[in-house]
Amino acid sequence: xxxxxxxxxxxxxxxxxxxxxxxxxxxxxxxxxxxxxxxxxxxxxxxxxxxxxxxxxxxxxxxxxxxxxxxxxxxxxxxxxxxxxxxxxxxxxxxxxxxxxxxxxxxxxxxxxxxxxxxxxxxxxxxxxxxxxxxxxxxxxxxx
Amino acid sequence: xxxxxxxxxxxxxxxxxxxxxxxxxxxxxxxxxxxxxxxxxxxxxxxxxxxxxxxxxxxxxxxxxxxxxxxxxxxxxxxxxxxxxxxxxxxxxxxxxxxxxxxxxxxxxxxxxxxxxxxxxxxxxxxxxxxxxxxxxxxxxxxxxxxxxxxxxxxxxxxxxxxxxxxxxxxxxxxxxxxxxxxxxxxxxxxxxxxxxxxxxxxxxxxxxxxxxxxxxxxxxxxxxxxxxxxxxxxxxxxxxxxxxxxxxxxxxxxxxxxxxxxxxxxxxxxxxxxxxxxxxxxxxxxxxxxxxxxxxxxxxxxxxxxxxxxxxxxxxxxxxxxxxxxxxxxxxxxxxxxxxxxxxxxxxxxxxxxxxxxxxxxxxxxxxxxxxxxxxxxxxxxxxxxxxxxxxxxxxxxxxxxxxxxxxxxxxxxxxxxxxxxxxxxxxxxxxxxxxxxxxxxxxxxxxxxxxxxxxxxxxxxxxxxxxxxxxxxxxxxxxxxxxxxxxxxxx
Amino acid sequence: xxxxxxxxxxxxxxxxxxxxxxxxxxxxxxxxxxxxxxxxxxxxxxxxxxxxxxxxxxxxxxxxxxxxxxxxxxxxxxxxxxxxxxxxxxxxxxxxxxxxxxxxxxxxxxxxxxxxx
Numbered sequence: 240x241x242x243x244x245x246x247x248x249x250x251x252x253x254x255x256x257x258x259x260x261x262x263x264x265x266x267x268x269x270x271x272x273x274x275x276x277x278x279x280x281x282x283x284x285x286x287x288x289x290x291x292x293x294x295x296x297x298x299x300x301x302x303x304x305x306x307x308x309x310x311x312x313x314x315x316x317x318x319x320x321x322x323x324x325x326x327x328x329x330x331x332x333x334x335x336x337x338x339x340x341x342x343x344x345x346x347x348x349x350x351x352x353x354x355x356x357x358x359x360x361x362x363x364x365x366x367x368x369x370x371x372x373x374x375x376x377x378x379x380x381x382x383x
Numbered sequence: 384x385x386x387x388x389x390x391x392x393x394x395x396x397x398x399x400x401x402x403x404x405x406x407x408x409x410x411x412x413x414x415x416x417x418x419x420x421x422x423x424x425x426x427x428x429x430x431x432x433x434x435x436x437x438x439x440x441x442x443x444x445x446x447x448x449x450x451x452x453x454x455x456x457x458x459x460x461x462x463x464x465x466x467x468x469x470x471x472x473x474x475x476x477x478x479x480x481x482x483x484x485x486x487x488x489x490x491x492x493x494x495x496x497x498x499x500x501x502x503x504x505x506x507x508x509x510x511x512x513x514x515x516x517x518x519x520x521x522x523x524x525x526x527x528x529x530x531x532x533x534x535x536x537x538x539x540x541x542x543x544x545x546x547x548x549x550x551x552x553x554x555x556x557x558x559x560x561x562x563x564x565x566x567x568x569x570x571x572x573x574x575x576x577x578x579x580x581x582x583x584x585x586x587x588x589x590x591x592x593x594x595x596x597x598x599x600x601x602x603x604x605x606x607x608x609x610x611x612x613x614x615x616x617x618x619x620x621x622x623x624x625x626x627x628x629x630x631x632x633x634x635x636x637x638x639x640x641x642x643x644x645x646x647x648x649x650x651x652x653x654x655x656x657x658x659x660x661x662x663x664x665x666x667x668x669x670x671x672x673x674x675x676x677x678x679x680x681x682x683x684x685x686x687x688x689x690x691x692x693x694x695x696x697x698x699x700x701x702x703x704x705x706x707x708x709x710x711x712x713x714x715x716x717x718x719x720x721x722x723x724x725x726x727x728x729x730x731x732x733x734x735x736x737x738x739x740x741x742x743x744x745x746x747x748x749x750x751x752x753x754x755x756x757x758x759x760x761x762x763x764x765x766x767x768x769x770x771x772x773x774x775x776x777x778x779x780x781x782x783x784x785x786x787x788x789x790x791x792x793x794x795x796x797x798x799x800x801x802x803x804x805x806x807x808x809x810x811x812x813x814x815x816x817x818x819x820x821x822x823x824x825x826x827x828x829x830x831x832x833x834x835x836x837x838x839x840x841x842x843x844x845x846x847x848x849x850x851x852x853x854x855x856x857x858x859x860x861x862x863x864x865x866x867x868x869x870x871x872x873x874x875x876x
Numbered sequence: 877x878x879x880x881x882x883x884x885x886x887x888x889x890x891x892x893x894x895x896x897x898x899x900x901x902x903x904x905x906x907x908x909x910x911x912x913x914x915x916x917x918x919x920x921x922x923x924x925x926x927x928x929x930x931x932x933x934x935x936x937x938x939x940x941x942x943x944x945x946x947x948x949x950x951x952x953x954x955x956x957x958x959x960x961x962x963x964x965x966x967x968x969x970x971x972x973x974x975x976x977x978x979x980x981x982x983x984x985x986x987x988x989x990x991x992x993x
Contacts, residue, residue, distance in 0.1 A: 276958070312403065543977060565922050
């Protein structure tokens with residue numbers, strides 16, 4: 240779609256807002272509808288939008304394959320580490336109350352990091368799925 | 384301090400290993416991590432088993448939320464026995480994986496293979512330790528999804544279709560299970576299995592309980608490949624990579640049997656729902672059908688892996704037959720057979736993987752005379768086959784002996800004869816291998832084969848020897864299974 | 877207690893049966909996955925629909941409200957939806973590989989290709 244000037248300009252404007260909206264959904268998840276799942280999907284959608292307009296190679300330069308795969312693993316690791324932090328600080332697994340001297344603050348802190356982990360993994364997984372499906376060529380033949 | 388967290392670490396150690404492998408992106412590092420995770424899991428399972436062996440129940444509250452509001456991991460002797468079995472098999476198979484996976488899976492996918500292996504292990508262990516019905520579903524799906532991937536990694540293109548069919552049937556099974564759990568949740572307002580058991584008697588006159596029982600039974604039966612619902616199993620086992628077949632055949636269906644036991648003997652037992660319903664005859668009929676029909680089909684297979692896959696369906700029949708008696712002997716037989724069959728089938732599929740590695744196929748028309756070219760592998764298969772038949776001094780004998788005792792205790796001598804009769808069918812299909820391997824002249828291709836590498840032979844032979852060790856020293860298995868059976872029959876705690 | 881009062885259950889039962897029927901009756905591998913998704917969706921509704929109390933509000937404790945809807949089913953189903961998405965993605969990935977290996981996504985064209993072996 241290299242020649243569609245309108246699409247390219249509009250897309251460039253929209254992607255910034257989409258990413259911003261993803262962050263809003265992410266951080267507003269404590270008080271209203273939202274959270275890591277939704278925010279992760281929205282941010283991945285922004286990148287996929289970029290790939291649709293500017294082509295897959297361009298998107299791969301912005302968010303390279305290795306980064307996507309690292310995100311898939313890193314988010315889960317972050318989540319699990321928050322759980323282990325609960326054990327280290329004297330509670331049970333995924334115990335947020337012990338993460339801060341004030342239990343309520345501990346809850347907020349725990350949920351913040353867990354949601355960050357969810358965000359990273361979900362956007363990573365969505366992009367990975369998109370890259371895998373979009374990157375397949377019919378005449379490449381089966382890779383076994 | 385760390386010992387009080389064993390129940391959660393049992394799941395979290397392999398669960399954290401998997402994403403770490405994805406981040407590291409190296410096959411060798413992934414294998415090392417997988418070995419570390421599996422052996423740690425085995426050590427944790429052993430620790431838990433020792434802790435609950437005296438009849439204790441370990442309860443762990445995730446996030447310190449007290450049950451029934453939070454998710455509780457609740458471990459008694461039944462759970463610990465299962466976790467020990469699963470992690471033992473995983474710890475042995477992962478050593479075997481190194482050579483086998485190198486030959487059967489493309490290099491750039493090794494780290495993903497081990498990540499899936501670790502995920503599958505954590506899913507199976509999660510089912511074993513959790514005390515929450517919905518958490519169990521999530522772990523069931525974690526283990527199932529990763530096993531679909533593992534099966535699809537097989538070299539043969541038929542592995543793809545096998546994985547797809549397993550995915551469809553497995554998802555239907557899991558969804559049926561969730562429907563059942565949903566109905567129970569609507570009735571009782573709780574998802575904690577122990578709490579559910581306590582609340583069910585109050586609403587047991589409601590017909591939804593029966594619907595829930597039906598949904599859960601059918602859903603789990605799909606997962607454990609009970610006879611008419613076994614259609615996904617033979618192809619999935621036949622075309623998956625050898626290491627995957629060994630791991631799944633020894634663990635996946637066994638864990639599903641545990642889920643069934645948990646629901647029948649802990650959740651539903653107090654509700655009086657079994658009182659005037661002919662459930663036992665249905666289970667006995669299906670079990671007998673599995674024992675005879677699947678064994679008969681096994682005899683006519685041309686692919687040795689498929690043959691033993693059908694034999695797995697038959698062996699599930701023995702397990703459910705023991706369970707359906709509902710007596711201490713019957714349950715003990717079922718649970719011991721769960722363990723014994725896992726060890727035997729693990730050994731068989733691992734040894735077959737050795738042949739697949741050297742020859743590239745395990746079809747009867749290609750492996751003639753293999754007994755001369757690969758003596759250790761072939762002899763191991765024969766020994767494990769003896770255990771499958773149930774020859775005295777093997778583990779197979781112990782469980783079949785108890786099955787016969789349980790049948791006689793009920794006064795059903797014909798059932799005892801059925802057990803013996805279907806074992807004769809096992810003689811036939813094991814003999815087919817003996818005949819092909821030892822009484823045929825090796826083709827030139829077979830004659831120049833080398834023995835399987837040591838890193839595959841040693842774990843496989845460890846399992847073969849376990850078949851004999853636990854056949855002679857029945858203290859651990861029978862003691863554990865007997866205690867598990869009694870704890871199940873005592874009902875909800 | 878009339879049938880109309882439980883209309884949500886009728887919707888659920890219809891979706892479940894329709895989904896299962898598609899899985900069983902269609903030979904097209906993608907359509908089977910569509911049916912599977914419809915079947916799973918019916919279960920999401922089975923959990924979520926009874927969680928809503930008529931007149932209940934979002935379960936954020938406040939002195940103005942006495943009746944709250946049950947939030948737990950939503951959380952459970954969020955998990956189940958993720959599982960469903962993963963299943964669908966994996967299923968579609970398998971179909972892509974099957975298409976590359978066999979040149980077809982029709983069950984009755986794929987299965988005969990391996991019959992001789």
